[in-house]
Structures are given as C-alpha cells and as structure tokens.
Amino acid sequence: MSEETLSNLSTETRSFEPPAELAAAANVKADAYAAADADRLAFWAEQAGRLDWAEPFTQVLDWSNAPFAKWFVGGKLNIAHNCVDRHVEAGRGDQVALHFVGEPGDTRDITYAQLKDEVSRAANALEELGIEPGDRVAIYLPMIPEAVIAMLACARVGATHTVVFGGFSADALASRIADCNAKLVITADGGYRRGAPSALKPAVDEALVKIDNDNTAIVENVLVVRRTGQDVAWNGDIDVWWHEVVDESSEIHEAKAFDAEHPLFVMYSSGTTGKPKGILHTTGGYLVGTAYTHHAVFDLKPETDVYWCTADVGWITGHSYIVYGPLANGVTQVLYEGTPDSPHKGRWWEIIEKYKVTLFYTAPTAIRTFMKWGRSIPDGFDLSSLRLLGSVGEPINPEAYMWYRDVIGGDRCPIVDTWWQTETGMMMISPLPGVTAGKPGSAMTALPGVGADVVDEAGVPVPNGSGGYLVLTEPWPSMLRTLMGDDERFVDTYWSRFKEQGYYFAGDGAKKDEDGAIWLLGRVDDVMNISGHRLSTTEIESALVSHPRVAEAAVVGAADETTGQAIVAYVILREGALAEATQGEELVAELRNHVAKEIGAIAKPRSIMLVPELPKTRSGKIMRRLLKDVAENRVVGDTTTLADSNVMDLIAAGAKTST
Numbered sequence: 001m002s003e004e005t006l007s008n009l010s011t012e013t014r015s016f017e018p019p020a021e022l023a024a025a026a027n028v029k030a031d032a033y034a035a036a037d038a039d040r041l042a043f044w045a046e047q048a049g050r051l052d053w054a055e056p057f058t059q060v061l062d063w064s065n066a067p068f069a070k071w072f073v074g075g076k077l078n079i080a081h082n083c084v085d086r087h088v089e090a091g092r093g094d095q096v097a098l099h100f101v102g103e104p105g106d107t108r109d110i111t112y113a114q115l116k117d118e119v120s121r122a123a124n125a126l127e128e129l130g131i132e133p134g135d136r137v138a139i140y141l142p143m144i145p146e147a148v149i150a151m152l153a154c155a156r157v158g159a160t161h162t163v164v165f166g167g168f169s170a171d172a173l174a175s176r177i178a179d180c181n182a183k184l185v186i187t188a189d190g191g192y193r194r195g196a197p198s199a200l201k202p203a204v205d206e207a208l209v210k211i212d213n214d215n216t217a218i219v220e221n222v223l224v225v226r227r228t229g230q231d232v233a234w235n236g237d238i239d240v241w242w243h244e245v246v247d248e249s250s251e252i253h254e255a256k257a258f259d260a261e262h263p264l265f266v267m268y269s270s271g272t273t274g275k276p277k278g279i280l281h282t283t284g285g286y287l288v289g290t291a292y293t294h295h296a297v298f299d300l301k302p303e304t305d306v307y308w309c310t311a312d313v314g315w316i317t318g319h320s321y322i323v324y325g326p327l328a329n330g331v332t333q334v335l336y337e338g339t340p341d342s343p344h345k346g347r348w349w350e351i352i353e354k355y356k357v358t359l360f361y362t363a364p365t366a367i368r369t370f371m372k373w374g375r376s377i378p379d380g381f382d383l384s385s386l387r388l389l390g391s392v393g394e395p396i397n398p399e400a401y402m403w404y405r406d407v408i409g410g411d412r413c414p415i416v417d418t419w420w421q422t423e424t425g426m427m428m429i430s431p432l433p434g435v436t437a438g439k440p441g442s443a444m445t446a447l448p449g450v451g452a453d454v455v456d457e458a459g460v461p462v463p464n465g466s467g468g469y470l471v472l473t474e475p476w477p478s479m480l481r482t483l484m485g486d487d488e489r490f491v492d493t494y495w496s497r498f499k500e501q502g503y504y505f506a507g508d509g510a511k512k513d514e515d516g517a518i519w520l521l522g523r524v525d526d527v528m529n530i531s532g533h534r535l536s537t538t539e540i541e542s543a544l545v546s547h548p549r550v551a552e553a554a555v556v557g558a559a560d561e562t563t564g565q566a567i568v569a570y571v572i573l574r575e576g577a578l579a580e581a582t583q584g585e586e587l588v589a590e591l592r593n594h595v596a597k598e599i600g601a602i603a604k605p606r607s608i609m610l611v612p613e614l615p616k617t618r619s620g621k622i623m624r625r626l627l628k629d630v631a632e633n634r635v636v637g638d639t640t641t642l643a644d645s646n647v648m649d650l651i652a653a654g655a656k657t658s659t
C-alpha cells in the first residue's frame with residue numbers, strides 16, 4: 001500500500017460506539033477477552049460445548065508436533081447432525097433454514113426438517129455411488145440449495161469435498177479434480193447469471209477429457225443437478241441425474257460420528273507460485289471456530305434474525321459463513337443465486353426488504369460498485385430491518401465504510417470489518433458489535449481466544465503507531481492443518497518466516513494505531529486481491545506465457561476504484577508475433593480470453609500492454625514495483641537498480657499510447 005494511503009489512514013479519527021440496545025443484549029460482552037486471556041484452551045473447550053459431540057474429547061489442543069495441530073483430541077462428531085438434525089430434534093424443524101432466491105425470480109423456502117430429509121437423501125445417494133469416508137468429492141455448482149445440500153451430504157458420510165467456484169474454467173477444474181483425486185464430481189447443467197443460463201456441465205466434460213488424457217482418471221461418476229434445463233451432453237457410463245438418484249433415495253440416514261481431525265474439505269487458494277494450494281480443514285476445530293465467531297461477531301439470535309452472506313459457496317466465506325458456522329447455529333438465511341444487477345441494480349436491496357434481513361455480510365468491492373451506481377437505488381427500498389453489517393475480503397476504505405454505514409445501515413447499524421483467510425477458516429480480527437467502537441477502515445483487534453500482532457522483520461512486535469507484518473501468535477481451532485500432500489510447503493509458507501517465535505505468517509502488511517487497533521494494508525507477497533478474490537501474479541503470468549505468441553509476461557495488481565486491485569499485464573511477444581497478428585488490439589483480446597480459459601473469467605487482465613522489454617534487476621528479477629507505477633499512472637520510481645535504465649522510458653511511452 002502506498003505511503004499516501006498510509007497517511008490517509010492515520011488521519012482517520014472517527015469512531016462509532018456500539019448501539020446501546022445491541023450492547024445491552026449482546027451475545028458476547030467485554031469479559032470474553034479477559035476470560036480467553038486467562039485460559040485460552042479452557043475458553044475454546046467452553047466454545048466446543050456449542051456442538052453435539054458423539055464422544056467427548058480428552059485434550060483441547062495437541063501442539064506437540066507444531067505446526068501440525070490436533071484440536072479436541074479423541075472427540076467424535078458428525079457435522080451434518082450438528083448443522084441440521086439437532087435443530088430438528090430440538091423442535092425447530094419448521095424454522096426456515098434457507099430462503100432461496102433464484103436469479104430468474106423463482107424462490108424456495110427450505111425448513112430445517114426439509115433440509116434434514118434432503119441431506120439424508122443425498123447422503124444415501126453418495127453411499128450408493130460408492131462414496132466412502134475419506135473419499136474426495138468435487139463440487140462445481142451454482143448458488144442453489146443443492147450446493148449446500150451436497151456439502152452437508154459429503155460431511156455426513158465423511159467424504160472430503162472440494163468446492164470449485166463456478167466461474168473457474170475447465171482447466172482450473174481439471175487440475176483441482178486431479179490434485180485431490182476426486183472420485184465423484186457434483187455439478188449442474190448450468191446456473192443463471194446476468195439474466196441468462198450459463199452452462200457448467202460442458203466444463204466438467206472437458207475437464208474429464210483432459211484428466212483422461214493425462215491418465216489420472218479416477219472420477220467414477222458425475223452427479224448432475226437439473227437447474228436451467230439446457231441441453232447437456234450425456235455419458236451414460238458415468239453421468240447420473242441428481243433428481244433420479246437423490247430424489248429416489250430414502251430420507252432416513254444414520255449420521256456416523258467422525259474423529260475431530262477427520263478431513264472435512266480442501267479449498268484451493270492462490271499462493272505465490274503458480275500452483276494453487278490445497279488448504280485442508282478438518283472437522284471439530286473448524287466447526288467450533290466458525291460457529292463461535294458467527295455467534296459472536298454477528299451477535300446472532302437464531303430465532304429472530306434473518307442473515308444474508310452474499311459470498312459464493314465456492315469461496316471460503318461461503319463455506320464458513322453460509323454453510324458451516326450459520327447452520328451449526330441454526331440460522332435462517334437468504335441464499336441468492338445471481339448477480340446484484342439482474343434484472344435491476346436494486347436486486348439486493350429488494351431481497352433485504354422482502355425477507356427483512358437483519359444481518360448482512362458482503363465485500364468492499366460490492367459496496368464500491370453500489371457507491372458508483374448511486375444512493376438513489378438503495379434509497380428506494382426499505383432497509384430498516386437491518387441491525388448489523390459485515391465486511392470481508394479486503395481492507396474497507398473509510399469512504400466505503402461511511403457510505404455502507406450511512407446509506408445501507410441508516411447510520412444505526414454497527415459494521416464488523418472481519419479480517420481472516422482461507423487458511424484461518426474463521427474470522428480472526430474483528431470488532432465485537434456490542435463491545436468495540438468501530439473505526440472506519442480498521443478491523444480493530446483479535447477476537448477472544450485469538451492471538452494476533454504486528455511485528456518487524458525480526459519478529460519483534462512493533463510499538464503502537466508503527467507498521468509491519470501481521471502474525472498470529474497462538475494456534476486456533478479452525479486453523480488449516482496442512483496443504484494437501486505437501487507438508488513441507490505448509491511449513492515453508494506459513495511457519496518458517498518467524499520460526500523462532502512460532503508465529504504464523506499471514507502474508508499481510510498491517511499497522512497498529514495509537515490505541516493498538518489493527519489496520520490491514522494489503523498483501524506483502526505477490527498475491528493480488530481482485531474483488532476480494534485471491535490470485536497470484538505468477539499464476540496469471542504462467543497462463544499468459546502458455547500462449548504460443550507470448551515470450552514473457554509480468555503481472556501487477558494496480559489500485560482500482562471498484563475491484564480494489566485490477567490485473568495489469570505486460571507482455572513481450574515472441575519474435576514476429578505482432579507482424580502475424582493483424583492488429584495488436586485483436587491479440588490483446590485473444591490473450592485476455594486465453595487467461596480466462598486457463599484460469600477463469602475473474603483472472604482476465606483489465607489491460608494488457610505489449611512491451612518490448614521488462615524492467616529487470618541485474619540479477620534478472622522483474623521489478624514489478626515500477627510496472628505498478630506505470631499501471632497506476634504515477635511517476636516511475638527509482639530505476640537505478642535496473643540492468644537497463646532505458647527500459648522504463650520505452651514501457652511508459654508504450655503505456656500512454658496503448659491504454
């Protein structure tokens with residue numbers, strides 16, 4: 001983050017006390033911090049009491065083989081029982097679990113009793129298809145109830161799911177299926193996006209062909225939900241319709257208990273190298289962490305609140321705060337399939353008005369988009385049901401915070417700015433809505449039971465008023481256990497930087513203000529944050545270089561008003577490539593589509609500049625900092641370490657003519 005932004009942040013002095021009424025009735029009060037500090041493990045053991053355990057644990061944390069953690073050792077439980085069955089057993093079967101809203105306007109209310117039947121049917125179907133505990137299942141679905149049901153059914157039978165975001169390409173899907181050796185893929189014919197059906201099954205078909213060619217085939221079946229009714233190619237050997245096998249299965253299914261450390265899911269996330277990391281989460285600690293934080297940070301009152309998290313289940317936010325945490329807490333929530341502007345730009349606000357949503361969780365990139373569209377759109381709806389707003393995915397800039405607070409929250413709702421990661425599984429740094437006075441742009445302090453600090457290069461905590469690296473100082477229940485099949489990379493990536501101190505290195509820059517509140521400053525590695533989605537520069541460079549016309553590529557994340565960062569690529573063509581191409585513009589369009597094909601539409605560069613050279617140090621390292629200056633229209637910084645100092649003049653001149 002630039003110096004300018006840093007100084008802007010340090011002049012931010014506004015702060016908003018919790019509303020008195022909310023504070024008085026808050027689920028979690030200020031004493032939670034002291035209780036957790038006094039005995040952190042006893043605190044987490046108490047939180048574990050929110051769940052039904054089939055067998056109690058004998059030890060809260062086994063850290064003897066750090067950084068490989070075991071939480072709630074010896075405990076056994078079933079996640080689906082905890083998220084569904086027990087609410088029905090407690091007499092809450094008629095409560096709505098999901099208010100589903102399809103993009104075309106179709107709706108479905110699913111009660112906990114109905115969800116129990118659906119999940120049980122799906123679990124029976126998975127077992128009939130030969131899925132056993134420990135098997136991997138890939139899920140590639142739109143935001144429809146079956147996505148939630150499929151995840152819970154996997155958890156119920158002890159299969160490990162990997163949900164692949166529906167916006168990812170066939171190639172990205174193939175590499176994930178192959179990496180985790182999925183035995184089953186659950187998909188749909190398609191889903192609705194921006195007013196039209198968008199196909200999914202063809203990408204699965206293509207992915208399987210690719211995997212077959214690579215001789216890594218272990219996918220035995222593809223289970224297909226009919227959503228859009230569009231035509232699909234059908235392979236009778238492996239394809240089965242959901243409505244045929246699931247709907248025909250019995251709604252009675254016994255949920256067996258699994259060990260607290262049984263693998264629950266793998267979520268692939270971008271790292272600093274090209275290959276995505278398979279982040280592994282397990283059963284007991286993950287559910288304790290997500291259920292507690294959802295209860296504490298959203299001040300959830302399951303009997304009266306209506307909750308809505310706008311994330312996709314293909315991301316960690318959807319896993320932790322649509323599926324597992326909220327359902328473990330017995331929430332009533334909205335599940336929306338589509339985009340915010342279909343069929344009109346007030347769609348989200350219309351949904352809030354209709355379902356009287358009280359707790360709303362979204363991302364800064366969405367808020368900035370709504371700011372651009374203007375307040376007259378949300379002003380046209382009754383948003384008075386809202387009582388609390390949440391933000392996640394990237395730092396929320398103070399302007400966006402104030403707009404969110406004022407226009408959406410009617411100046412009465414507290415905002416919880418929640419910092420966490422795919423790796424942490426649960427929120428780590430966030431205000432408690434009934435306790436903390438929120439400052440626009442700060443995630444404030446570590447939650448009770450969580451240890452976070454900002455340290456310098458040497459791992460020494462910086463004094464208030466200074467910046468450094470964000471670290472997590474204590475293990476936490478929903479921490480990632482490892483990277484699938486790569487313990488060494490797990491240790492290297494997160495635990496080697498501050499090995500001596502035993503700190504987890506988050507990869508984020510941060511600053512402590514004079515009161516000790518934490519301000520996140522963005523990634524310190526080569527990971528970009530595009531609309532709250534993590535993509536690595538290397539990953540996109542590799543995709544570009546895989547195009548036959550590209551010799552070399554450098555990618556930077558440039559500040560972008562709406563998406564936070566935007567992808568800007570600098571490409572050197574192979575000799576003669578430009579002469580072959582009729583026009584540079586056409587080639588640029590082709591390269592953008594190529595990246596979309598390799599990774600997915602979210603990875604499409606905002607702009608691609610065709611350049612004769614890239615700025616490199618004498619040791620050959622690309623100086624992305626300089627390219628970022630060009631991308632952000634700044635005067636180019638210090639070029640004295642460049643091997644060839646003329647390069648930047650050439651690039652800057654080219655950039656002016658090509659954007």
Ligand code: WTA
Nearest residue numbers: 392393394395417418419420421422520534
């Ligand atoms: C960033 C998403 C500032 C951060 C849950 C982190 C944030 C990365 C915030 C993780 C926030 C997330 N303030 N930055 N409230 N929330 N980030 O794995 O850089 O998709 O490391 O998890 O997003 O992204 P991931």
